[in-house]
Amino acid sequence: MEASFLSPPAKRSIYTATGMPDPSPMAYAPNGFSKRSKPPPTPIPVPAGHVAFRLLCHASRIGGVIGKSGVIVKQLQSDTGARIRVEDSPSTSDHRVILVIAPASVNRRIALQGSAEEVEASAAQEAVLRVFERILKVAAEVDGVPPGGVVSCRLLAETSQVGSVIGKGGKVVEKIRRESGSKIKVLTAEKLPTCAASTDEMVEIEGDVLAVKKALVAVSRRLQDCPNVDKTKLIGGRTLEVVPQQSLPDPRVDLFQQRGSVLPPIPSNTISYASGSRPLSINTERISTLDPKTSQQEVIFKILCSNDRVGGVIGKGGTIVKALQNETGASISVGAPVAECDERLITITASENPESRYSPAQNAVILVFNRSIEAGIEKGLDSGLKGSPVSARLVVPSNQVGCLMGKGGTIISEMRKASGAGIRIIGSDQVPKCASENDQVVQWKQICYYYQYNSGDCNS
The missing domain is CATH 3.30.310.210 (TATA-Binding Protein)
Structure with missing residues (x-):
């Protein structure tokens, strides 16, 4: 029986594939x-x-x-x-x-x-x-x-x-x-x-x-x-094209180019998030050849966001953060405000295959950072103009800082050279109160040489 498919065409307005009525x-x-x-x-x-x-x-x-x-x-x-x-x-x-x-x-x-x-x-x-x-x-x-x-x-x-x-x-x-x-x-x-x-x-x-x-x-x-x-x-x-496997992006190219192509329209003032049109350049092939039996590991990133920007990351009724979660498959949690702290801690978690080159958590932390910069521009906190600096602050456990430094600072020096960014480890006495006493902050700053807000491009 096909009761739900055999009805005659109804007399109703005709819409195009985009949902807009045709004028003729x-x-x-x-x-x-x-x-x-x-x-x-x-x-x-x-x-x-x-x-x-x-x-x-x-x-x-x-x-x-x-x-x-x-x-x-x-x-x-x-x-x-x-x-x-x-x-x-x-x-x-x-x-x-x-x-x-x-x-x-x-x-x-x-x-x-x-x-x-x-x-x-x-x-x-x-x-x-x-x-x-x-x-x-x-x-x-x-x-x-x-x-x-x-x-x-x-x-x-x-x-x-x-x-x-x-x-x-x-x-x-x-x-x-x-x-x-x-x-x-x-x-x-x-x-x-x-x-x-x-x-x-x-x-x-x-x-x-x-x-x-x-x-x-x-x-x-x-x-x-x-x-x-x-x-x-x-x-x-x-x-229907599958995004091909690509290498990780050139670190000198700013992260604004990593916008997802299917981030849904959401009720906010963010033009770029309602009309994002480029594929994620850090994505690898959707068709994975990895062994599905390989054990999954939990990957956690923590990024700081100032109180005056965090509303733009969350969105009205949580619409933006929900869209980011749907886009990446990662869980994104915004910590509660902490007294005498002008930042909020955003925790990003995902269960990942350690053999995969695609990381939902890494993708999410990039998009959260992108959105925080856009929120700053919307509120006039950042100019978004050529030559303006952008910065990010990641919270990492103290026992992992050595992995970033490397012997004699070799690893962090290589990251600075490859990215062109200023990267430094913040002293424990300057760690914000929203972070744990066992955490430290990794901060990087980079000059945005060109930014076009409507398209979300920032090249450096």
Whole structure:
């Protein structure tokens, strides 16, 4: 039964893939697709540690998912930290593909609407679940689908990935069916909608609402644990690009260039955080060849932020710090104010594979530092002009300072030479009260030779 996908197209406003209404309704065919030729959309990079899901939605419901001027999809992005885009489809297709890109790290527990049950999930899984819940809500509003009825959910995936959902002898998919109470089918090319790529297969989940949600979490977990080895093909011959492996950035290039490409739009005055458009240059390949059995290690960084900037790092209602956590997969905790201390201690924690060149914690500390500088410029504390200095203060345990110094100061001298920054260890008598008595502060200063605030570039 396909009750949630077989309704006739509704008479409603037509929205483009960006959610904006087209000024000329006559430019669209009756099924809601543009008759005008359009330039192909820009390929979307998938940063390291992220995953892309593709959810099918009937064309008659897509307007309700996007919302007027994109308001609903923007809210979904803000709530989940994901990047969500509605793809264009051929005029012969009754369905649209909703692309969801977000971190794949399983680091949260989410509630299934309509149930007190919580499940462990990644930001990407939460986002695809919330999009599906929105589709169900639109279906109920538009088609009058009664609560408690049979619904279905359809995911597109590469043929190379679908095997992870089925499992040897069908054991994996059978377990998901049994534990969720849903029906799951895998449909091959001849049964797919025309919006699918030739290399796609479709996973169809059917059952009551709660059963389908449980199965969606389980299926998406299998897909994200088995990412596609090649670039993922999308509709229209467009590719979803995986950010390639790169070496660590030139230390003389300022850290403002390490902005993530999928940091979601958030309700703040920060222009660059609402429209970041460059991939993380410190990311390595999303497809890891590391042994998954290698033990994880907890990595902790602590960075100081002045009281007059910390609000700009946190954001209204925690929106900015939540977006940073979703972007990096690291936990970011801002310490409480301490009497007679004009700084706050920000602790960044992540569980990492010691063999991996990509560090969520390192990525997070860079983005937190970037944001603190931007907050200072917004408040007029920093000019952001050519020749203006920038500085950062990291808190490290006293017993680790020797590792930074090296024998005879060789290591710290090399870091100064390589980065062009002034680096020094602050004496214990100058350590702020928000830090432990067993900590010391490593401070570096560097001249910002050029800064363009709107694009977030600072070159030195």
